Amino acid sequence: MDDATPRTPALEAIGIGKRFDTVVANHDVNLRVEKGQIHALLGENGAGKSTLVNILFGLYRADEGEVRVNGEQVRMDSPHDAIDHHIGMVHQHFQLVPVLTVAENIVLGNEPTRGRGLLDLDRADDEVTELAERFGLAIDPRATVEDLPVGMQQRVEILRALYRKADVLILDEPTAVLTPQETDHLLEVLRGLAAEGVAIVFITHKLREVLAIADRVTVMRGGRVVGTTTPAETDQAGLAEMMVGRSVVLRVAKTEAHPEDGVLEIRDLHVRDDRDRPAVDGLSLEVRAGEIFGIAGVDGNGQRELVEAMTGLRTIDAGTVLLDGTDITGRTPREISELGVAHVPEDREKHGLIGPHSIADNLVLNRYFRHPYARRGLRQHDAIDRDAERLVAEYDIRTESIGSPARSLSGGNKQKVITARELSHE
Incomplete structure (x- = not known):
């Protein structure tokens, strides 16, 4: 529904098009974000959401279309351009310096100084405290970021954007790492920011959150906008149908x-984190054939260390890991993979793919050394390409060529490459 009197939007994307090789990630995408509104952006993996917001924040350059800020056409060649136009972004994977304090992270690049250009830490602490109190994001400015729980680290990201005077705030899956209580508080904070005139773009898969927080909702599918609506005009079933194109x-x-x-089977497992602190403390569990075994918990409570211990990526202090009754404790990642353990890592960019390498190469990363992909130490490109073509078709990986670099894929298609590789490993 349009306002009776059209207002100049805080941020507008008009006819945005973006291709990676010949794969269309965005096609004729239009998005209008009003001042003081929370605008949810919905879509499945590979729908084009991340590509769009990366264009709006200057991480990608659009092939077609234009971006307008407060009605003025602007160039977004880098995040610096976006920041200069008062656009802030909170990424799903935080962009913080762990060894610096909260205040140092927030003022980084815009440091208050005194005398001869020296950093004024006391002033930085005061400014951060004042900003945090204003927006209901209480935090200790002198705490070291690596000592903070994930929810507090997200506050640092939000405060950094606000410190840079963001009038538009983009949040990529912001509740994925939060407890229900932290999520409720974040939604309250976002409502407060909107009340102060900040325009908010909220990317999420959680339909209930959209209906609870959003003023407007834009749904993307296959790189296109399929519709914009409001919570008053739709429900969860309606949004889900827009996302997937069917009931x-x-x-x-x-x-x-x-x-x-x-x-x-895991028996009395003890594992330490990257800072040599206990991350898994005496855990025991058994997973049986034919069941889905869920491990719940807020990010940062030992899940990553547990997975890395099971897959040979992290040293085990004590305890035993058994696979079909065989002790695999201390085995190498390759040995464990060869025994039939697949691993889809949480950070696909760092640990799931080699970006500059081809899609075909990435699809055989866990078996490139075996027959038929290698013979006498030489890679067999025909076999690699044949297998890659099969997996691209089977998993609907959107790419023009298996020879394209993996980094050229959209986020959803990168995830498909990793999933295809791991689930097809015999």
């Missing part, structure tokens, strides 16, 4: 599981 049953018809014998 969706939101309740999962869960069949009764019939677990078989144990496949993976």
